Amino acid sequence: MSNALAAETKPRQHVPLNGVDTPTLFATINAVKAQPELAKFQFRATNHWMTGTHNRTRIETFSGAGSEHRHTGDVQFDADHPAVLVGSDNAPTPVEFLLHAIAACITSGIGNIAAARGVKLTEVESTVEGDIDLRGILGLSDEVRNGYERMRVNFKIKGDAAPEKLREIVEQSKARSAVFDVLTRGTAVEVTADCATA
């Protein structure tokens, strides 16, 4: 969900590389090009509160490419607040999953884009940091925002290409990353609630 292959649609020979089935990937892109409604996806999650700040999300089904799909891998993820914030630390905090999302999105894109460009990767590591001033969410300052003030992602990437070519792959992945787009530009989020006394 994070790659950008536009410039790659009429390229060299496509052979599987980096664990990416490049011929099928390009066949998929061409299918979507011919039938744009296949590009409409809806992702879904359900969450239930357990106790305190501890809650659990299941990510099971999604629609796209004209049909319904069900994930086969891990589907259950907890979140909690740490002890220093009076939680039970059963899992990372919600904001830390934003760090996972951005690293994972750009990394998945790097895998695909490198394969499309015929570059064999040997290592892709990244570290992500997010700075946040909790006076926002604690309601102690109206001048401090609730969310991250800034985030940084640093990649360490090795492959059989010149460093500049590897850097271009990272840049292209960022330029077409779904998560980077949402985190930097924001999106509309509607929140509704059905409430009952019980």
Next chain:
Amino acid sequence: MSNALAAETKPRQHVPLNGVDTPTLFATINAVKAQPELAKFQFRATNHWMTGTHNRTRIETFSGAGSEHRHTGDVQFDADHPAVLVGSDNAPTPVEFLLHAIAACITSGIGNIAAARGVKLTEVESTVEGDIDLRGILGLSDEVRNGYERMRVNFKIKGDAAPEKLREIVEQSKARSAVFDVLTRGTAVEVTADCATA
């Protein structure tokens, strides 16, 4: 990481409720009020690419309240693309972790805020949906954004208070949610890369 307790700092008796140690929570807020530098937190993650679009994030340490901390719960989370997008579906896609993050953040806040307001919760469930047109990330249209066009979160909440009071708790949690703030307003994300031929 998602609550808003501002209006609650001089309230009724605080007793533990909903699994929230409310007296300690307010003591923490008052400590931060007296010493604002305690509010500065840095969250971190490291990710490594495995193969194709499959990668793994570890979320282990963070700093805040003047010291270093280490999570004790789950710390490892995978991401992948599904088969329909030519991945191996070892885990949800990166964008689906944004759904987990927003549901978890507002839900954690609901637990804390309800406790602060003396409301006993019996159920908090939520469903999240995100609509995305993949022509963006596939590079097939310059008019389609890469990320979600819109997201919806619907809560179903039950507790020993009037529906309107429960609704106000959801609203207050949203108003002070770190993840809601980042997803709706965006934040600065710097991406750098150290590249080596190998």
